[in-house]
Amino acid sequence: MAKNDLQGTLDLLVLKTLSQSRELHGYGIVLHIQRASDELLRVEEGSLYPALHRMEQSGWISSEWAMTETNRKAKYYKLTPAGRKQLQDAEKSFEQLVKGVRAMLRYA
Amino acid sequence: MSLVRRIANLLIRSRIDREIDEELRSHLEMRVEDNCAAGMSREEARRDALLRFGNPIVIKEEVAEADAALGLDSFGVDVRYAVRQLRRSPGFAWTSIAILALGIGACTAIFSTIKPILLDSLPYPHAKQIMMIWEMRGDGGPMGVSFGTFHGLAERSQSFTAMAVMKPWQPTFVATDRAERFEGQRVSANYFRTLGISPLLGRDFNASDDRFHGANLVILSERLWRRRFAGDKAIVGQQVRLDDDSYTVVGVMPPQFENVLAPSAELWAPLQYDPSLPSDGREWGHHLRMVGRLRPGISREQARSELDVILPALVQANPKGYDSSGGASAGMIVNELQSDLTNSVRPALLAVLGAVFLVLLIVCVNVTNLLLARGAQREAEFAMRTALGATQTRLIRQMVTESLLLASLGAVFGMAVAFTGVRALIALSPPALPRVSAIRVDVTVFLFGLGITTLIGVVVGLVPAWQASRKDLHTALRQNSRRTAGGRHWMRSILVIAEVSLAAVLLVSTGLLLRSMQHLFSVDPGFDTSHLLTMQVQESGHRFDKDAARLQFFTEALEQVRQVPGVLSAGFSTQLPLSGDADTYGVEFEGKNNEVGDPALRYAVTPGYIEAMHIPLRRGRLLSEHDEAGAPAVVLISESLATREFPGQDPIGRRVRVGPDAGHADKPWATIVGVVGNVKQESLAMGDEDAFYISTKQWAWADSAQSLVVRTRGDAAALAPAIRDAIWSVDKDQPIVRLATMDNLLTASEAERHFVLLLFEAFAMLGLVLAATGIYGLLAGSVSERTREIGVRAALGASRGSILALVIRQGMTLTVFGLFAGLLGAVAASSGIAALLFGVSRFDPVTYVGVTALLIFVSGVACFVPARRAASVNPVEALRAE
Known part of the structure; x- marks a missing residue:
């Protein structure tokens, strides 16, 4: 069975976000998720960071310090090829989950 | 990849911490800015940012953990946990550590002693080509070479590139302040060339130095040169007074020169015997030792047959000379120097090596036994932890950590035992032990012993963790109140049997040596040794x-x-x-x-x-x-x-x-x-x-x-x-030397046997104690598990005596099996010490019966303590304990 815990979902959201933009800092990822999900998904902002660091340690994303448009120092993350592959796997298993849950709901 | 990065992260933890701080702060500040832009007050903006973010301190911890989480952090936890576990059962911990330390230490000490003597080659170039040469007595035994024989052989033999003879020399050195007697050697000109060592300073002896009535010359050892002449480079050519004569120093040997033929010799002078070989002179006394360096390509056997051919010609040429010292010798003996030097001690050393190997085996068995026992006690604990979500890997990691901790503590104490042991062995070593100066604690052996015991620890430590993760919680937790003793002790029973049998082998060997010693000292030396003082007076x-x-x-x-x-x-x-x-x-x-x-x-x-x-x-x-x-x-x-x-x-x-x-x-x-x-x-x-x-x-x-x-x-x-x-x-x-009572001399004359006996006694004692602990541990464990069963038996009318007998029978059965195997093993092992026995047969019934009685007695005691505890079980309490 696919890995479908909440953590896995957060990973999926981050990876998807990063796959759409070249590179983003943590705050930018939070904003993007909120915007893209029409404010439906609101993550606790702090809990993003352990996930980011874990994914970096797993080699899915890489980071770099750079300056923001407002001239503030921030850590920018971007997707690695391994991350891209991980994203495909995660998307696939999430589709499975959704399909399964929906089937259940319809049947009941 | 990520593993390397995480380890690196661990090492630069403080920098990582700073970076995390900065990253989180920049997030909060960006949120505050956006909030302000949305129209909030600065105060409000800050509260909202923190609310959305969560507790920054907790988050920071979580991030740091994500950066370094590969188990290294939890390794520390494991170690702390292991230490706590061991401290909770100090008996188990100290027993294991002591056993490991003794086993590893004893093995290292013995092997370190034996290695330079039997295994390392002698410290000379192409040492295998150096031969010891003897004349042969009528009975085939070796005797010293006479100068006449040496002179003739050196002149005629083609098999050797160099030959030399030597004899002890103990000159008195008279300095201005005090007289000192030196140990030295008189040697023929080629002595150092035969060994293949050249002087550090000055020159070697040459043929013209070694002539009758030649000049008094001396070569010093580096040690003596430093000690008495302050390492003065100008010593060569100077005069020293030895025995009322003036000697010219011609050379100093290098510091690494180890003179295996006379380890205490510190100076050398040319032999200077009379080459005209007068038949009534010292030239025909069999008091010289002879060495030769084989010509490359010539075998020992070829050399010996050549010397055997030359000898009769020499006898023919000097009939009177040979007659004056007991007639022509039966032939020549050529031995490799190393085997010749170690010949007398080899059987003793090999026996000791065998014994220490047995000790190591017993140690391994005992450690296994201890860990299994401990694992059995902790089955419930592991089942509980599995139930609470501990993964199998986690449990295994913890067990391995515990085993490694034990092994490292054992190693530390073992090293101490090894160092003390080597020092004690050198102090106790019989005088005939060659190359004592080359004995060092051998690190390879230490690591070997450590490796073996650690491996055992790790493998055995895995068993309970592995078993626990396979069992379902219910059965395992219920084990605390097992209704009857199952057959799950079979593994440990086999180990106890092994221990008893190994101890029996050691005990029988020790017994045989002890009986030999007894026989020896009851031999009449032919005179009365008590109240007799001896000394040698040497006039100089x-x-x-x-x-x-x-x-x-x-x-x-x-x-x-x-x-x-x-x-x-x-x-x-x-x-x-x-x-x-x-x-x-x-x-x-x-x-x-x-x-x-x-x-x-x-x-x-x-x-x-x-x-x-x-x-x-x-x-x-x-x-x-x-x-x-x-x-x-x-x-x-x-x-x-x-x-x-x-x-x-x-x-x-x-x-x-x-x-x-x-x-x-x-x-x-x-x-x-x-x-x-x-x-x-x-x-x-x-x-x-x-x-x-x-x-x-x-x-x-x-x-x-x-x-x-x-x-x-x-x-x-x-x-x-x-x-x-x-x-x-x-x-x-x-000078008066060699002052000793005759009783001292008598003891010293059997120093080798004594040395071996001492070690065997120590090892056998250790083996016996370990075997007894093994039996005791097994029975004690089994009794405490069977408390309920015993209670039931007692309630149903079993007498104390029958319960006592029940437990003792369980222990004694193991002992008897062990004894049987051990006595068979001892018969086989006794051939290894046959050379050290005197006056007793390898199959000496007294020894075998004695050892059997001793082992039965000791294991009886080991059985009795738990058995008495079983017999005193109160049935009411035992059943209520459910």
């Missing part, structure tokens, strides 16, 4: 160059000694039984056509020696003051010589020629006037050796070193200073 310098003056000194010294209160009798002899002396000469019996028989031990003694030693007179009379120079020569012979030469006849009045006179028709006869008891000269274990005694004044020359024996009324050692003063009252410059 030129004061007594004339034999008459020398004899005068010894006579006067003896008179003074006899005046000392407490002295019952005293006498001088040229050699002392059990002191390592072995001085033999040829004997020619009248009517045997000038044929010289096998050499016999020569004792040139003063009257009073035989009386002081309490050597029994069997026939005739002893030597007296009237048997002096000019009087008709008389000798005493030993009983064994009398029986051999005159079976069933009276030897008194028969005539012989001895020593340099033997085989010389022109020399006068000496008359046998008495027969005395046999004396053990070399060791108690040797057979009777033929001997003759002659008055010092009637022997061909006066020996410069003579041994004094003094029979005292009270404690022999206490009289030593008074006797020394008495001798020095005659001449205060004469």
Whole structure:
């Protein structure tokens, strides 16, 4: 069975976000998720960071310090090829989950 | 990849921390800015940002963990947990650590001692080509080479690139402040070239140095050069005074030169014997040791057969020379130097090595047993932890951590044991042990021992974790109240059997050695060893160059000694039984056509020696003051010589020629006037050796070193200073050496056996204790598990006696199985120590029965304690304990 815990979902959201933009800092990822999900998904902002660091340690994303448009120092993350592959796997298993849950709901 | 990064993260933890702080802060600040832009007040904006973010301190911890989480952090937790576990059962912890330390330490110490002696090659270039060369006695045994033989062989042999002979030399060094006696060697010119070592300073001896009446030259060891001459480079060419003579220093040997042929020698002088080989001189005495370096491509066997061909030609050329020292030798013996040096100690060392191997085995078995027992006790704990979500890997990691912790603690103490052990072994080592200076604690062996025990620890430690993760919680938790004892002890039972059997092997070997020692010391040495003080008086310098003056000194010294209160009798002899002396000469019996028989031990003694030693007179009379120079020569012979030469006849009045006179028709006869008891000269274990005694004044020359024996009324050692003063009252410059009581000499003569016995005793003791602990541990565990069962039995009317018997039977069955296997093993192992046995058979029933009784007794005690606990179980309480 696919890995479908909440953590896995957060990973999926981050990876998807990063796959759409070249590179983003943590705050930018939070904003993007909120915007893209029409404010439906609101993550606790702090809990993003352990996930980011874990994914970096797993080699899915890489980071770099750079300056923001407002001239503030921030850590920018971007997707690695391994991350891209991980994203495909995660998307696939999430589709499975959704399909399964929906089937259940319809049947009941 | 990520593993490496995470380890790197761990190492730069503080920098990582700073970066995380900064990242989180920049997030919060960006949110605050956006909030402000949306119209909030600064205060509101900040509150909202923190609310959305969560607790930054907790988040930071989580991030840091994500960066470093590969188990290294939890490794610390594991270690702490392991320490807590071990502290909670200190009995288990200390037992395991002590066993590991003793096992690893003992193994390392023994192997470190044996390695340089038996395994490492000697510290010379192409050491395998260096041979020890002996003449062969009639019985095939080796004897020292005479200068005549060496001279002839060196001249004619083609098999060797260099040959040399040596003998001990102990000159007295007279400096301005004090006199000191040095250990040294007189060597022929090629000695150092044969070994393949050149001097550090100056030059080696050459052929022209080693000639009769040549100049006095000396080469110093580096140690002596530093100690007495302050490492002065200008020493070469200087004069030093040795024994009233002036010697020119020609060289200094390098510091790494290890002289295996005479480890204590610190200086060397050329031999300078007479190459014209006078047949009545020292040139024919068998008192030299000979070494040779094989020519490359020549085998030991080829060399020996070449020497065997040359020898008869030499005998033909010098018949009188050979006769004077007991006739032509039976052939030549060529041994590799290393095996020759280690020959006498090899059986002992191998036996000890075998024993320590058994000890290591017992240690392994015991550690396994302990860990299994502990694992069994912790089954419930592991089941509980599995139920609470611990993964199998996690449990395994924890067990391995515990095992590793034990192993490392064992290793630390083991290293201490190894160092102490090596020091003790060197201190206890028999004098014949070669290469003692090269003994070091061997790290490879230590690591080997450590590796084996750790491996066992890890593998055995895995068993409970593995079992726990396979069992379902319910059964495992219920095990605490098992209703009957199951068969799950079979593994540990086998281990206990193994321990008992290994201990039995060690005990039997020790018993056999102990019995040998008993037999040896009940052997009659042929004289009374108690209350006997011995010392060697060596006269040095030129004061007594004339034999008459020398004899005068010894006579006067003896008179003074006899005046000392407490002295019952005293006498001088040229050699002392059990002191390592072995001085033999040829004997020619009248009517045997000038044929010289096998050499016999020569004792040139003063009257009073035989009386002081309490050597029994069997026939005739002893030597007296009237048997002096000019009087008709008389000798005493030993009983064994009398029986051999005159079976069933009276030897008194028969005539012989001895020593340099033997085989010389022109020399006068000496008359046998008495027969005395046999004396053990070399060791108690040797057979009777033929001997003759002659008055010092009637022997061909006066020996410069003579041994004094003094029979005292009270404690022999206490009289030593008074006797020394008495001798020095005659001449205060004469060195007195080898001071010892005869009882000391007797013990020292069996030093090798004693050494081995001591080690075996220690090992056997250890084995016995470990086996007993094994039995005890198994039974104690099983009794506490069966408390309920025993309670039920008691409630149903089983008597205390029958419960006691039940438990004891369980333990004794294991003992009996172990004993059976062990005694079989001991029979096999005893062939390994056969060479060390004396007077007992390998199958000595007393030993086997004794060991059986001892093991049954000890394991009985080990069984009794848990059995009594079982018998005193109160049925009501046992059942309520459910």
